[in-house]
Amino acid sequence: MGRPTSHNDLLPHLFRQEYAKMTAVLCRHFGLKHIEIAEDIASDTFLKASEHWAMNGVPDNPAAWLYTVAKNKTKDYFKHISVFETQIRPALKPGEHEKEKELEFSDQIIADSQLAMIFTVCNPNNPPEGQICLALQILCGFSVEEIANAFLTKKETIKKRLQRARTNLRNDNFRIRLISETEIRSRLDTVLKTLYLLFNEGYFSKTNNQLIRKELCSEAVRLALLLTENLLTDTPQTNALLALMCFQSSRLEARTNHKGETVLFEAQDKSLWDKSLIEKGNYYLVNATNGNEISTYHLEAGIAYWHTASTGEKKWPHILQLYNQLILIEYSQITALNRIFAFAQVYGREKAIPEAEKLNLSESNYYHELLGYLYAELDIDKAVDHYKQAINLTRSKTEKQTLSKEIERLKEKNGR
Amino acid sequence: MKEFALIFRLKDITDFKPSPEQMQERMNWLGSIAAQNKLAGKGTTLLPVPGSAKTVKADKVVTDGPYTEIKEFISGFVVVKAETIDEAVEMAKENPIFKIGGNIEVREVLKRD
Numbered sequence: 001m002g003r004p005t006s007h008n009d010l011l012p013h014l015f016r017q018e019y020a021k022m023t024a025v026l027c028r029h030f031g032l033k034h035i036e037i038a039e040d041i042a043s044d045t046f047l048k049a050s051e052h053w054a055m056n057g058v059p060d061n062p063a064a065w066l067y068t069v070a071k072n073k074t075k076d077y078f079k080h081i082s083v084f085e086t087q088i089r090p091a092l093k094p095g096e097h098e099k100e101k102e103l104e105f106s107d108q109i110i111a112d113s114q115l116a117m118i119f120t121v122c123n124p125n126n127p128p129e130g131q132i133c134l135a136l137q138i139l140c141g142f143s144v145e146e147i148a149n150a151f152l153t154k155k156e157t158i159k160k161r162l163q164r165a166r167t168n169l170r171n172d173n174f175r176i177r178l179i180s181e182t183e184i185r186s187r188l189d190t191v192l193k194t195l196y197l198l199f200n201e202g203y204f205s206k207t208n209n210q211l212i213r214k215e216l217c218s219e220a221v222r223l224a225l226l227l228t229e230n231l232l233t234d235t236p237q238t239n240a241l242l243a244l245m246c247f248q249s250s251r252l253e254a255r256t257n258h259k260g261e262t263v264l265f266e267a268q269d270k271s272l273w274d275k276s277l278i279e280k281g282n283y284y285l286v287n288a289t290n291g292n293e294i295s296t297y298h299l300e301a302g303i304a305y306w307h308t309a310s311t312g313e314k315k316w317p318h319i320l321q322l323y324n325q326l327i328l329i330e331y332s333q334i335t336a337l338n339r340i341f342a343f344a345q346v347y348g349r350e351k352a353i354p355e356a357e358k359l360n361l362s363e364s365n366y367y368h369e370l371l372g373y374l375y376a377e378l379d380i381d382k383a384v385d386h387y388k389q390a391i392n393l394t395r396s397k398t399e400k401q402t403l404s405k406e407i408e409r410l411k412e413k414n415g416r
Numbered sequence: 417m418k419e420f421a422l423i424f425r426l427k428d429i430t431d432f433k434p435s436p437e438q439m440q441e442r443m444n445w446l447g448s449i450a451a452q453n454k455l456a457g458k459g460t461t462l463l464p465v466p467g468s469a470k471t472v473k474a475d476k477v478v479t480d481g482p483y484t485e486i487k488e489f490i491s492g493f494v495v496v497k498a499e500t501i502d503e504a505v506e507m508a509k510e511n512p513i514f515k516i517g518g519n520i521e522v523r524e525v526l527k528r529d
Contacts, residue, residue: 321440324447328458336451343444358452 015046016215018063019141021110022070024117029074029103032120033170035138041077045070067105074103114139115230118223119184122191123168130165131194132201133158140219150205150212184232191227192241192297195220199245203252214252221245228284240288240297246281247304250274278308299326316345333359337366341373349374365393369403380414419456419525420504422511423493426518432464432491441512449496449507456525459494491518495525 019042026038048069049062059065121138122131129151136142136150144162148155202216224242227233254272285301303322306315323339336359344352353374361367368390375383384407391403426432434442449455463469469489471479482489498504501524508520 317440320447321443324443324450327447327450328455331450331453331455336453339447339451355448355451358448360452 014062014066016141018066019043019046020117020139021114022066022105023138023141024113025103025105025110026070026074027120028113028116032172035166035170037077041070041073044073071103071105111226111229114226115233118191118226119187120172121169122187122194123165123172124187124190125168125172126165128193128197130161132197133161134165134169135194135198135223136216136219137162139223146212149209150201150216181232188233188235188237191233192237195224195227196241196244196297198223199248203248217245217249217252221249228287236288236291236293237295237297239284239290240295240301243281243284243288244297244301244304246277246284247301247308250277250281250308273308281305281308294325296326296330299329316342320346333361333364334366337361337364337370340370344374349376350378353378362389363393365390365399368393372403372406376410380410384410417497417499418501419495419497419527420501421493421495421523421525422459422504422508423521423523424491424511424513424518425488425521426464426491426513426516427488428517429464429489438512438516445511446494448510449494454497454507455494456497457495459492461492462490464489464491488519 022042148158199220202213205213227238254268306319320342340356368386372383372386387403
């Protein structure tokens with residue numbers, strides 16, 4: 001990352017990075033019920049930074065500057081606001097309030113607090129979409145507006161989702177201070193699923209904003225990395241998920257062209273694939289085999305691994321078998337459709353057509369896209385018909401464009 | 417939606433251990449049913465090798481087999497979801513077991529409330 005020149009460039013990035021960490025540490029300090037106090041102090045700190053830095057320039061160590069201000073603001077808070085006496089102190093167990101005066105921001109405390117915060121936020125009672133919003137807000141420091149942009153949704157909708165999720169968060173009896181092995185074990189699945197969805201939200205996002213997509217992906221990777229740094233959360237599944245994210249991220253640059261249109265896998269410029277991320281993916285995939293359990297993350301990482309491999313004889317049969325295993329563990333429309341694509345690569349498009357038609361997913365644009373692709377060489381009229389249905393069903397503008405181009409190409413080929 | 421057990425029978429015990437190609441075909445068949453979201457249970461494969469099968473009869477009589485007594489043996493089963501038995505039969509027809517002289521019994525599962 002290039003060195004930002006003015007505080008205006010620096011602040012949004014720093015805000016994301018440090019706001020989440022600061023809130024995590026403060027929240028662990030105040031307790032979950034008072035998460036708003038923690039967020040207020042963090043917000044005030046950044047407000048002060050934006051004012052002060054505009055006047056006096058960015059300090060040499062901006063993070064340290066922010067933490068010092070946050071510490072002072074916390075001290076002030078305890079001095080001047082009676083809420084502490086009336087609401088917080090009675091809730092504290094004897095002996096615990098000794099720590100209250102010593103707010104610290106060491107690397108270890110930040111790491112512990114963030115881990116605790118991840119497990120706090122990932123509440124199995126929240127519906128997935130609320131869960132991801134909450135994770136983006138609290139764990140990644142995204143504003144409501146940024147979340148709304150990422151989801152292509154109105155701000156009001158996001159606010160409502162967040163409100164519901166936050167009510168669950170406050171009423172949860174989760175012990176953020178004393179997060180234990182049992183709590184980690186009971187929630188790790190939900191945590192991994194949330195990070196998986198967060199990553200996919202970026203990777204398959206409806207928005208064409210490349211910056212938002214990349215940030216969602218890199219936030220998911222950052223949080224997954226955090227999990228691998230703790231013995232309790234560094235499980236084979238965590239490593240498999242991280243491997244999957246690395247393999248997918250390696251193709252992020254090649255997946256869209258300069259207009260933001262999706263570039264199909266076959267047409268991607270492989271020189272744009274990030275080799276170092278592929279190597280990292282390999283590393284975590286090897287770590288993921290330290291156990292007997294094969295999770296969906298293992299299978300998906302395996303598929304993503306084979307996608308990074310050059311086209312060899314074994315590539316598609318392996319991918320097909322992994323899809324067979326994946327669909328046996330967990331049914332999803334996308335897995336079913338991707339499986340047929342792999343089937344077509346192994347046995348040819350003609351044999352894949354009846355397999356595809358059996359799926360009977362005529363309300364899905366991807367289903368028609370797949371059939372359009374399968375019919376393209378055998379029956380151009382049918383292919384065009386399916387592509388047209390896909391255009392009617394999809395809401396993505398760029399997808400409509402890509403499909404229209406494909407129809408034109410087929411019609412030209414047909415000599416019309 | 418009803419559920420049907422597809423019970424696989426083989427004649428020759430040497431067919432039990434599939435070649436990589438046969439294994440792939442079987443997995444494709446199972447994957448195809450799962451991809452239609454019509455798999456109710458992944459099912460179970462039953463070992464036919466000596467020492468892996470006994471039959472317990474009245475008066476606590478235990479015999480080896482069943483493969484010693486009848487030629488055909490059950491090699492496993494899966495449970496599928498289908499509207500009618502005919503639909504389940506259509507699924508069974510595509511199984512690669514017939515290539516090696518096996519057969520499939522289709523049986524509706526009694527649903528308990």
